[in-house]
Amino acid sequence: MKKVFNYRLLGHFLTVVGLFCLYIFFININNALSSSLKSHQQITPTKRPFNLFNLEESADTIFNLVQKVGAKPVANIQKTRLKKNETLSSALKRVNFENYHITKITNSIKELNKGTKILSSLPVGMVIHYSNPSSLTGGALKLKYNKTRDIFVWQDLKNNYISQVFFRPTRTEDMLVRGTIKNNLYISALKSGIPENTLLEMISLLGFSVDFQREIRSGDSFEVLFTKEIDILSNLVTQTKPIMYVSMNLSGNKLHFFNYKDKYGLPQYYDENGKSSKRTIMKTPINGARLSSGYGNRKHPILGYTKMHRGLDFAAPSGTPVFAAGDGIIEKAGWNGSYGKYIRIRHTGTYKTAYAHLSGFHKNVKIGRKVLQGKIIGFVGNTGRSTGPHLHYEVIKNNIQVNPMRIKLPAGKNISKSNIKNYKKHVKNILNHKMALEKLSRNKELAINNHNTSKILIVY
């Protein structure tokens, strides 16, 4: 097979997508800015940061904690980071804690649930706030253990060390981001504040329906609605929830997908009519044919030597119809060297399928035309380097042939008839929520201008 395919990495694929110029950026924040917003703002229940009565929530500083728990007062709070190959003990030693205190501190952490594991899994670079113990002041530590948890260690009034893990308080924000495509989606969307997870999620869920490389035109637009969780103390995003809604407008052709949990509670996406966002590619794009040669090394029937066979061969009489393995665009239809009469369909930015040794093409098959899964595109033949009538079928992922039997493209199930009523109700709720956010954003933009805050990026 003479055909040489270019290998492209995901990054490259994304850079050709087109620059998204995000012109509106809406958020629903339940924070300080809300004072300037009207009362119709939705308040989602969030944990308050300084309510430490039940000791479930983190304090921002050691001072704050010591005050709340009534610990031994602390002096200066200093800061260091856990270095490579350092343990907590060696880090404390470095910042002049005495061995006596170090032992007491590590013992107190070991008494925590999974304490020994915590001590052995402290991340390199972890911020350690500390107060050195003296006769008058207490030793204390605050370890920023991970995104959601802090560990505090302090001395009580009897000089005993106590450790506790605290959850950092969070709030959630629903965000509706709208953009118009001008150039690079990836870079601009990230710049605008869309978390990377959400962007990748969006690309993979639209990837079944949109060929990002070819179908995107300047002026096309998108909308995405999602929830993010924010650490109230640091104001950083700690996690994002699965996208609730995403839509794209491709040259006037509108796609909408809604998140609807399946019976396992996993997010699945469907269009407004309940059709799954997932399209699979057929493994056998021909009816009643026999698989005559599989994927892998084999002795080539004509060339005589062992050669990698990068496709599947289906033996069938000449003239047997061949189907499009999935929805897509005809990329090539014509003579292609040893492949003989050949068709290649581009399904998404990632997947293509190819059909070789055909005797002829269906009359509707023209380069650049759209075909639907299961439609006849051509007929089995014996053209090119072939020993008898058969279909040579290839699945091409990122421009490299892969084993069609091994591809794991999940077949999407549509919403069942019995569930469609509930689903449509759910769609309506999401659209209402989106409209409420749009309304809110108008006030929000005013509020932001008044406060002279530029936290929210509006890029033109």
Ligand SMILES: [Zn+2]
């Ligand atoms: Zn073959």
